[in-house]
Amino acid sequence: MKNIRLEIFKKASLCRNFENELYKKVQDKIIKFPVYLSAGQEFIASSIAVKMQELNISPDIFIQHRGHSTYLAFGGDIYSLIDEMLGRKSGCANGMGGSASIQCKEKNIYGHDGLMGNQVPIGVGACFASKTPTVIFVGDSAAEEDYSLSSIGWASTKKLPILFIVEDNNLSILTEKKVRRNWEMHDVATGMKVKSYDIKDDPMEIYDHLKNSFNEPILLNINTVRKFWHAGAGTDGENFDRYKEEMNFFGKEGREIDEYNNKLVLGAWKKQLEKQ
Numbered sequence: 001m002k003n004i005r006l007e008i009f010k011k012a013s014l015c016r017n018f019e020n021e022l023y024k025k026v027q028d029k030i031i032k033f034p035v036y037l038s039a040g041q042e043f044i045a046s047s048i049a050v051k052m053q054e055l056n057i058s059p060d061i062f063i064q065h066r067g068h069s070t071y072l073a074f075g076g077d078i079y080s081l082i083d084e085m086l087g088r089k090s091g092c093a094n095g096m097g098g099s100a101s102i103q104c105k106e107k108n109i110y111g112h113d114g115l116m117g118n119q120v121p122i123g124v125g126a127c128f129a130s131k132t133p134t135v136i137f138v139g140d141s142a143a144e145e146d147y148s149l150s151s152i153g154w155a156s157t158k159k160l161p162i163l164f165i166v167e168d169n170n171l172s173i174l175t176e177k178k179v180r181r182n183w184e185m186h187d188v189a190t191g192m193k194v195k196s197y198d199i200k201d202d203p204m205e206i207y208d209h210l211k212n213s214f215n216e217p218i219l220l221n222i223n224t225v226r227k228f229w230h231a232g233a234g235t236d237g238e239n240f241d242r243y244k245e246e247m248n249f250f251g252k253e254g255r256e257i258d259e260y261n262n263k264l265v266l267g268a269w270k271k272q273l274e275k276q
């Protein structure tokens with residue numbers, strides 16, 4: 001089990017170092033369009049990606065904004081992601097997607113168009129046609145959209161092989177869940193006869209809930225913490241940081257992995273900026 005936790009940490013470490021560097025690039029005004037940082041939430045995609053590797057499955061993946069970690073954890077090319085952040089044609093979305101609409105055809109990652117939650121009906125429809133394993137990531141707010149909820153119902157009716165992942169950071173921009181609704185996503189999905197769980201973004205807890213993925217639809221409402229602002233580079237102060245916890249768990253090895261990924265990310269940025 002230690003090895004799995006370590007593999008997940010390695011992926012999360014790449015994601016965290018990427019986001020930390022991007023934070024600086026936004027602060028330095030090298031990037032001027034809205035950037036949605038996924039720092040704090042990286043263990044979700046990282047844990048799922050490690051489990052998919054183990055199952056030898058390359059699912060179709062549907063994401064929304066705040067998807068850098070999903071892109072990287074599932075093996076998206078870092079250079080194309082940097083180029084996308086620089087608005088270049090060589091970017092993963094031809095320089096036209098920006099941070100919100102990244103994609104990676106090679107890894108079956110489908111980008112988002114900005115209408116919150118519409119990746120849910122699109123992903124369900126795609127899976128209804130293909131019947132191949134599908135992972136749909138959705139925020140706790142986007143999941144509330146009527147078309148998102150009704151398509152979860154359709155996935156249940158048709159017993160589609162879909163893993164619904166609600167990245168529940170408790171926020172819709174700045175509005176907390178308790179202001180928006182008095183119900184929970186896992187309860188609604190349970191009502192629609194989808195096996196649903198409300199869990200933490202603890203990597204082993206996520207990993208353990210992926211045992212029966214793709215036999216039928218499953219929904220994981222994963223509670224997590226957004227480290228930075230909704231968009232752009234800013235922070236409202238210190239909050240719980242799972243990355244620090246995991247790094248401490250691995251001690252010297254954890255710090256070395258972090259350092260390795262820091263160098264990797266800095267090197268990738270240097271290379272891409274020199275290309276200009």
Ligand SMILES: Cc1ncc(C[n+]2csc(CCOP(=O)(O)OP(=O)(O)O)c2C)c(N)n1
Binds near residue numbers: 115138167173
């Ligand atoms: C249909 C629609 N409504 C509202 C918006 C504006 N909007 C953009 S992001 C966002 C919040 C999304 O919250 P969530 O889905 O929880 O994702 P998070 O930003 O927390 O990762 C909103 C309301 C939009 N883009 N589309």
Ligand SMILES: [Mg+2]
Binds near residue numbers: 140141171172
């Ligand atoms: Mg949210």
